[in-house]
Amino acid sequence: MGVASLADLFSLSGKVALVTGARTGLGRGCAEALAAAGADILGAGPRPMPETEAAVTGMGRRFTYLPVDLADRAAARRLATEAVAVHGRVDVLVNNSGIIRRADLSDYTDEDWDAVTTVNLDSLFVLSQGIATHMREAGIAGRIVNIASLLAVQGGIRVVAYTAAKHAVAGVTKAMANELAPHGITVNAIAPGYMDTDNTAALRADPARTRQIMDRVPVGRWGLPSDLATAVVFLAAPASGFVTGVLLPVDGGWLAR
Numbered sequence: 001m002g003v004a005s006l007a008d009l010f011s012l013s014g015k016v017a018l019v020t021g022a023r024t025g026l027g028r029g030c031a032e033a034l035a036a037a038g039a040d041i042l043g044a045g046p047r048p049m050p051e052t053e054a055a056v057t058g059m060g061r062r063f064t065y066l067p068v069d070l071a072d073r074a075a076a077r078r079l080a081t082e083a084v085a086v087h088g089r090v091d092v093l094v095n096n097s098g099i100i101r102r103a104d105l106s107d108y109t110d111e112d113w114d115a116v117t118t119v120n121l122d123s124l125f126v127l128s129q130g131i132a133t134h135m136r137e138a139g140i141a142g143r144i145v146n147i148a149s150l151l152a153v154q155g156g157i158r159v160v161a162y163t164a165a166k167h168a169v170a171g172v173t174k175a176m177a178n179e180l181a182p183h184g185i186t187v188n189a190i191a192p193g194y195m196d197t198d199n200t201a202a203l204r205a206d207p208a209r210t211r212q213i214m215d216r217v218p219v220g221r222w223g224l225p226s227d228l229a230t231a232v233v234f235l236a237a238p239a240s241g242f243v244t245g246v247l248l249p250v251d252g253g254w255l256a257r
Contacts (some may be wrong), residue, residue, distance in 0.1 A: 009239035013038035016057050017236065018083045018131065019088050021097035022069065025050035025197035026147060029225025029257045030094050030232045035061040037233045039092060042083050044068045062087075071115060076123035081101025091117045091140055092236045095124045096147040100199050102158045120165035125172055128187075131181055141184035143236045146173050148189040150251055170247050175247035186244040188235045193251025195223040218253030 017034045021027035022043035031041050032055050038060040043049050046069050056063040058257050063201050068079045098120045101112040128144055135142035151163045152170040170189060177187040194200060194213050203209050204222070214220060231250050234240050249255050 010237045011038050011232060012233070012237060014045045015039045015091040015236075016042065016087045016089055017092035017094065018020065018042040018044060018066075019094040020068075020127070022052050023047060023201075024051075026195060026225050026228055027096040028052045028055075029146075029228055030096055030145075032059075032065075033226075033233050034074050034092065034094070034236060035059045035063075037237065039062075039236075042066055042086055044070065044079055044083070045097065045114070046070075047209060054056060054244050063220045070119050070123040070127075073118065073126050076126040077130055080134065083131070084134050088144070089133050089138060089140060090134060090243055091127065091143070092143045092212060092235045094147065094232060094236070095128060096120075097123070098147065098162075098199070100159060100249070102202065105160055108160055109155035111213060116161035117165045120162065121168050121172070124169060124208070128176060132176065132185060135170055135185050136180070136183045141238075141241070142186075143240070144176065144180075144185065144187040145232055145235045145248075146187070146189040148173070148191045148247060150191050150193055150249065150254060152189070152191050152247060153255070173246045173247065174247060181244055184241075186235070186240060188226060188240070188246045188248065189234070190231050191249045191251065193217065193223050193254045195225070195227075197225070216254060216257050217251075218257060221252065223250065223252055 017039040019031045022031040023045050035041050035056040041056045044066040053063045057224050067073050101116050146169050148169045149166040151168040156163045173189040
């Protein structure tokens with residue numbers, strides 16, 4: 001295999017990628033990585049994302065912001081149609097948006113349960129359903145990448161709804177992968193470890209909890225959004241055409257400990 005052919009396997013030139021929650025953190029990191037590989041980016045979320053737009057356009061790629069509140073399943077369904085309308089196609093979907101609510105089991109409210117499961121699971125499914133239908137009907141060998149969590153395989157503490165949703169994301173990933181594979185569409189998930197993002201702000205502000213976590217991470221640090229770059233590009237690129245239904249940990253070795 002020559003260098004040129006290897007480059008082609010990881011190229012997203014001419015592709016359009018839809019990334020939810022692309023304003024900050026892991027979503028922004030994914031959007032920038034996909035743009036660096038050649039993709040034009042559709043960034044979806046409740047607030048504008050000028051920093052992400054500047055980074056993407058600075059690479060010579062197109063960027064379009066699509067406002068959406070993924071706490072509303074109907075809005076997620078509309079987003080699929082709106083995203084396809086921008087360039088006439090979506091080749092890559094990265095379901096990154098997520099929220100977390102922490103409380104003891106006995107204090108966990110219906111409101112928190114519904115909010116977390118709607119954003120992390122229901123809207124992910126609805127959006128994937130719409131984009132997958134577009135890919136299948138357009139004959140696109142598409143890629144769907146779900147951002148899961150270590151809590152797709154572990155229980156966590158004080159995050160029962162988040163854990164339930166992320167376990168379900170792992171299952172939905174496998175089920176969609178089985179059904180879409182005959183159409184050339186792959187569906188995979190990434191399980192980030194303890195990352196330096198808004199969702200871990202409370203943990204990082206607690207010195208004792210931070211020490212407990214770092215003592216178990218073999219590489220000895222919090223993960224960065226850039227640590228997901230190679231994983232998301234691989235799962236979005238032609239190179240991963242024979243990889244589907246996978247939950248890929250990017251965790252600094254946490255699960256190996």
